[in-house]
Amino acid sequence: MSALDPLPVATAPPKERVAYLDNARYWVMLLVVIGHSLTEYVVMDSAKGVYTWIYLFHMPFFILISGYTARHYIGDFRQIRRIVSTLIVPYLLVETSLQLLTRHYDGEPKTLMILSPQWLGWFLAALFLWRITTPIWRALKYPITTSIVISLLAGLIEIPNVLALPKVLALLPFWVIGLHMNRELFMKLGDWRIRAASVVALVVAFIFCQLYSADWTTQWLLWKDRYDEAPLDATAWEGMTTRGELLLVGAVLTFATLSLIPRSRSITTVLGGRTFYCYLLHGYIIILLDRELDLWQRFEEYGAWAVIGFMVAAVVVANLLMTKPVATVFRPLFEPRLTWLFREAEPPSVRVPVDALPAVDGSSPTTGGRERASGGSSSQTSVPAS
Template sequence: MSALESLPVVTAAPKERVAYLDNARYWVMLLVVIGHSLTQFVAMDSARAVYVWIYAFHMPFFIVISGYTARRYMGDARQVKRIISTLVVPYLLVETTLQLLMRHYTGRPDPLALLSPQWLGWFLAALFVWRLTTPIWRALKYPITTSIVISLLVGLIEVPNVLALPKILGFLPFYVVGLHMTRERFLTLSRTPVRIASAIILTVAFVLCYLYSRNWTTDWLLYKARYDESPLNSTPLEGITQRAELLVIGFTLSFAALALIPRRRSWTTRLGQRTFYCYLLHGYIILILNQQFGLFDTLEAYGVVAVIGAIIAAIALANLLMLEVVRRVFRPLFEPNLTWLFREVATSSDQSRTPAAESPAVSPTRSV
């Protein structure tokens, strides 16, 4: 056996599901599907207010949770296999098929740009990059400050859209803060005064979006355009200031939403365990309804009624796609068993029987 093959494998204990996190995933997935469903109606004031309100915090909310659940990432063999099967394979599958669909309807992109995600795939790419860099953010002395500086400055330079790097770096502070969250900090959010203040903050934010969002450039919320390019067209100082304001708003509204998430198990807990499938599948339905049937163009004439109908339909769609039957059907595609691809990994008990000179003992890390 070579020296490389005999390196010890550090394995983290399997995580125990937490009802609070699954509840949070459920509610944020509703926001994701609603937000994507309203994209075609942004020109309408009623839809624009809801869209801007959702986009101000739904991805920061999602990313904070993702950072928290990734805080135990150490790069052991089990975790690497999990990344390949639940991030890399779904990314390639979803990005290829969605780009083929778009090329069928619009002729673009041609040729396919699989390393330049066009829509849903960007978040899978982001999770992949963030997960791999987790040890860096755990090792740095000032990780949160560093991530904020990167987010503010990335809009000043040209960054290629390889694996959605502009968005990955723009949203980075939310992931790094999530890595440094603890159960105790989440519990602090559940105190009654915090929950009351959170409800007020989210309500006031929605009212402000309703009153003023018609004059805002929504592309700021996507965290991907360079400050000086269209449609942002800002000076470096204006760009950094606007991005900083969005970071503050994103954190404030995200923690306000997290404060209102129920902690007890319920039907949303079960559905929240299957948000992965909802995220990957809902885009196909929205794309086909828009491109094949022109549904959103037809509905636009109905104004507020269309917006309300789209929100109700999005909620129904999200709940359907989080059903157990959907996971059973699509799990072989989106979470394939890739045991044939990886070498067999020695367990902790196997390693304990290995001579110390050949394989030093490493204690597994316990999940909180």
């Protein structure tokens, strides 16, 4: 093949929308937006309990689903092109604009640090690094154990925030677990006994957070600080023990939530296919409402009522940002086609029939394939999509 020949497309199966996964994305996106809306109130006991409960598992949940949807990544033409258009380009746009916005209001950062994500961009950077290393995690003999060891040891050393590397390594086990999940495991989570236990686990965790989180350091839940630096101020053993406990709790609550996610199609399925835009845009709304209107400061005196109000507002905003008009307007910006950048690819020689793929929602392979093909528009995009 000469340098000017069209690039081949490998035989990785084309991705079809699955109701269960889009439902999962919808609910976890609500948690993301609610969690970010409570950040300014985390010093209040009425908000800290909810904030802590959400942060115990919302990113582990998101990352595990992302890993599962990326398990077929092999670096073919289609996948590389998608990485550029839905991860690299949005990362550069969002990170640059948010840093310029915060510098305008707060004076920080004084110089742009595009490779050092300050807020939302970290997850896009993490998805990029996790995805391109996926073949390694698929090839290792003990991938989950190896990822846990890396996570525990990462907090012992100083790691620069290049492409959010401290968080990438700390949260790595959830990505690797997702890569090694299969449809049968997801189906087993729907057993009524597991669902009953899941409700208990989530309720107990919520009550525990309400009762005891006032004395906890929430910085542990950001997964980015070295153990022995402020505000963690932990010994090596304390740091690894605490992170190990967070990994375990995050995994338990993630699987508990996954067991309760509906399998059938609904409005949340449609909205869940557009979480990509909600994730990228909600940060701008929070910054503008805070800096321009000083909204959180104005309502702080109302205590718990303010917390409830902002949670309700977060749900409303999240749903609006997952609507079709928002996707239509921002798709050219956040998902550019980039036909001018990529060479033409050869047609794939082998395709895996959609009907050959088993359904997550319990329908037959043939029926499930047709439903997924017709149910989820290819224009719908979610953050964890591969």
